[in-house]
Amino acid sequence: MSSSRDLPALSGGAEHKRIVDKIVYVFEQLLPDPFILSIGLTVLVAALAVILVPGISVSKLLNSWYTGAFKIIAFAFQMVLILLTGFAVADAPAVRAILGAMAKNVKTPAQAVILLFPVVAIAAWLNWGLGLVVAAFLSREIARRAQVDFGWLVAGSYSAWSICNNGLSSSIALSQATHGNEMNFVEKITGQLIPLSQTIFAPFVLVPTVLVVVVMAVIFVWMHPKGDDLQSVQIEDEAGDMDSHSRTALNPGSPAARMERSPLGTIVLLALGLGLIWTKVASHSFVLDINMTILIFLLVGLALQGRPINYAYAVRNGVRQTGSMVLQYPMYGGIMGIMAGTGLAALIAKGFVNIASSHSLPLWSYVSSMIITLLVPSAGGHWAVQGPFVVPAAVTLHASVAHTAMGVAMAENVSNMLQPFWAVPVVAMAGIRLQRVMGYTAVTFLVSFVIYAASLLFIP
Template sequence: MKQTSFKADVAQSAAPRRGIVAGLVYAFERLMPDPFVLSLGLTFVVILLALGLAPKHSIETILDSWYEGTFKILGFALQMILILATGYAIADAPAVQRGLRALASAVRTPARAALLVFPVVGFAAWLNWGLGLVVGALLAREIARRVKVDFAWLVAGSYSAWSVCNSGLSSSIALSQASHGNALNLVEKATGHVIGLSETVFAPFVYVPTVLVVVVMAFIFVRMHPKAEDVVAFTADEPAAATEHDAHGRTAPATSFAARAERSVLGTLLLLALGCGYLGTTWYKKGFELDINTTILLFLLAGLALQRSPIAYADAIRRAARQTGSMLLQYPIYGGIMGIMIGTGLASTIARTFVTIATPASLPLWSYLSSLIITLLIPSAGGHWAVQGPFVLPAALSLNASLPHTAMGVAMAENVSNMLQPFWAVPVVAIAGIKIQRVMGYTAITFVVSLLIYGAALWLIP
């Protein structure tokens, strides 16, 4: 896949445009700093909150928790970067590129772009959040090559469609509560039984709002597209891409042993045999389970099969690696924030505050709202369930409230918070090649709409 960069008409974006949405975009462009700078600001805010509200608020505890969290997240950071890189390699494959081009070829107007992006990306994200993240960015970029649209609007639509991922098959909270013996299966530890996906992902209170968010936001985005005179146009700028030969500095002829080894499928077949053999034996013994490492392995195997030769796959990963710099910078900072919130007890204090005022009917909603706040500070992909779960689940048992509603309230809030928290948007905008500030101006609308839809579903749908 050729590398593409997009250049905005800066003069067009300099003046404020008409309407609420345009005003939000204008405000985010001027008020929201780079995500790395924002993460530093959030660190300062969390330190102040810990000093004032946390039960363990000594300077020594804060410093120790920050240090531990900063480096404890590195394993998770590498997992997330590998999901991005291996997902990119899949989307980079010629067969997938042809599929994306075929989808994009049906688009002639901005309205059709939104009506295509939302169901495609929403379904991909529902299947797997990593797949949805990459497919969304690359589909938006492919459409932008063909149709004159406001590119920030299109990328924001893709990211908004992706927001439903925590209500899908890769939801870490839903999967952990459905997995016997999982370390984060707090329901099983408290009650002795698991909550199957039929009670969470496939329950009406989850899938109805998930579908509604995709459908409603698709039509809202159609209405939100800037007028023709306000569109910030992006044009594909093809740099002088290096050839495969140049990229490796190879001077030996194509018939040399090294060149033949690079193009041979034997290495690919070896890794495919190892990966498929492991998955087959593991799933046969333990049943089908899907976690982060398994997702990475599946993406690796799919990418190898689609790219065919080892050198083609290595080149795809090399291109993907160019998009990961900002992620490498931010993950340790958010790890430090998470460390402070957990180590000082600040996250527990926030969760406990909401639980103490709950009733059987309102507990799932309070679980949802507390998760909303926690996720804005620590975008953890379900990881803060280990902090929030021990407070909301005992409350649900004592109040006889719905355990599936209470648990999925936490996951739904992550869907919503991601529309204001730029952490997960970083890889999207990196692949797309656009500044994040203009994207967040649009996703602020998604935040409001999805906040209401998911909240209403938790309250009204049994």
Template sequence: MKKSMSERVADVYSRYFPDAFIFAIVLSLFAILGAIFFTDSSPIAVLGYWFDGFPMLFTFAFQLIITYAAALVLVDTPVVQRFIKNMASKIKKPTTAYVSTSIVGALTSFLGWYFGPVVTSLYARALGQNVKGVDYRLLAAVSYASFTISLTGISGTIPLFVATEGSFTELLGGIYTLDQTTFSVLNMVTAFAIVIVSTIIFYFIGKNKKEIVTFNDLAIIKSGEQAASLELEPSKVAYEPKSFAEKINDFRPTLLIFGLLGLVYLIYFFGTKGINGLNLNSVAFISIVIGFLVHKSPTTYLESFSRNIPATSSIALQFPIYGGIASILIASGLSENITAWMVSYSTEVTFPVLTFLITGFINLFVPSAGSQFTATAPFIIPAAQELGVEIPRAILSITFGDIWTNLIQPFWALLYFPILAVGTRLTVRDFMGYCLPILVAVGAIWILGLLFLPL
């Protein structure tokens, strides 16, 4: 059977690209060697930077773990499960499955990077299990690629960061609100174009697909055991007769009152701060409070949280590794050298594009948006000011670059993999190759936008 070009690329990617954890280790080695050979830092000093960087992202990692686990708990309710399954049940054709997953993923990811992966993964999984002839590897790729516009959305780390008073406010010359970044013409037009173009590309890849690997082909079924599956329905355990403590544990008003108190404060909080009140802490709080409101009892909430927290284990493991990489780049001066070289060859017109390309490269080593901005803003922002580049355009250049190479950097697949892969032999290598055409298309859209679109 002669395979299509996209299938051949995906096969090569699957054969030679390492797993996400190995990718992080290899990039750590590159960062260490680069700092030793291209800066004045001694080997022992570089190892010291690496050591110091391990706890750099502990706070951000915990914020992400809590937010993601709380988002999983939020969808771990019968009403949400039924809604997602009902949506998926209306899809009958493979190409419709790919297109709908792309659109659902983009919309939900724009609303929240912590929310979109959960909903999209559950939706794609339901499609993979129920739509005849759909390739589950490609469906996983569509799900992951839909994350591309997430950090340009209303929960984007960098736009929220520059919209908040902090250590970088003086460097930036003030606060830049979301209407100057997230809701700018540049960002909204390119985001819309990315969704349309990506969806069309995946439609044609799916239409021309020759080799189909279904969900059932990848499913793991062990003899004498029940097939592994993702069942997010809260466990139902009968307690008869119930003790007083068990009655308290199952008493929904306890959880409901707590959720209502949180909701009241959120209304007040956003009533006074508006959309600028969105940050990682408020997002985590929102996810937890809504979970309190929709779950049946404190017991079901606790069981759901305990069941879903293991899905964040890869995040807990890999964030310290990337913190070490970020520390090496910053402390050794390697990121400063890269940026200084970039500025020396820039003009007011080309600077945003070069910033986009360089930050895209750095993102391979530091896929955390917060770390990326911390590493590059101290050099990029002053250079932008010197060249006369609009600061919001420079901020968006960093943001776009930080997201762009996620299409070949598997770190953020950690948000999808716990749902997409459970009970199957699916690996990141199986679907990342299908994202390469999207990488090219998205890069072209953002470069053209940075060159020609107004803010």
């Protein structure tokens, strides 16, 4: 690894390359393991609560942390299942063949970007969980064929994924469009819904979404390392190792082996799952939420893998990628518990609302959300804290409620580029150190921050 003192001169003496190299170097040297980082953030948030929230007691602080740490367990398991079921889909021979066919002609960094950015962005726009899986596995397929820097490649896929909170799985947009949703503060305060035509399909959301993908694609071609700085990897095919070991454990003619080879279990589960989806569609109650996403991934994976035992082997391979996530979720749940339980998150949100005008409220909502999300990546969850402040402020100031609400969602896109929480599953599935990736996504953070801020201020 080159140090900041011995970075090689880059072709043409391009100063921008030196700046990017130094950003990557700083992250590699200063960013600790994500679990260690989550401990540090816990200490920081606890200290901020003690300093900024009047009269906070040690008992209140500790109980808020404890409540948050265990309240997130169900959500954490949902996230693990998203990744495992997504892994099983991507691990299927047919999907590997499709990804391989998409990547087979990629030879240069520019060709990698042209393929990676639109494919991952579309997948993320459709569903954030699908986008994470596609980002990781398409990066691996490209790395098998092209001489590109792997950290740069994974960072590019993560940057393309960043637009997910502007898409069909945006929890904030969906909740404000759903009658009776517990998180629909707009309906509770105004009695009205915000249709998706005014949020994710509105110009102030669509334009920056496309711009971030296009601009960052160009910038990533520009940032690709040269010479000694380029770190490519040899991606090995992990499929089959556990298969061969497990299959030889049974006598091929035994009843257990025959049951394992039978597709009957897959047929039963497909019948149950598809039957449930049909009843929900027929009753107009179908909602593509987290649980439904897991179910769809499960059914697709089972169908692609063919036999339940093949699916079990794929999931076992995927389990190896989830260990660091299992550690981090309770830590970030504890951080969110401190912020919500002590009133720290409300204090931050209310502080920005107090200095806002009708024109600037969406921007201040965006900024406050970004600060909160940098401390705790909540996937829209901190809307429960921020929404009750920004929605009444928007009504009182006659500001755009849609702009104000989506400002919170857009900020999550931006802060995710510096907060490594959601990058962990991508780098785990891709097989690379996080630090190398975050050095590049810091550039995405700066560029996307400006693009989204401009859209909230200038696009009606």
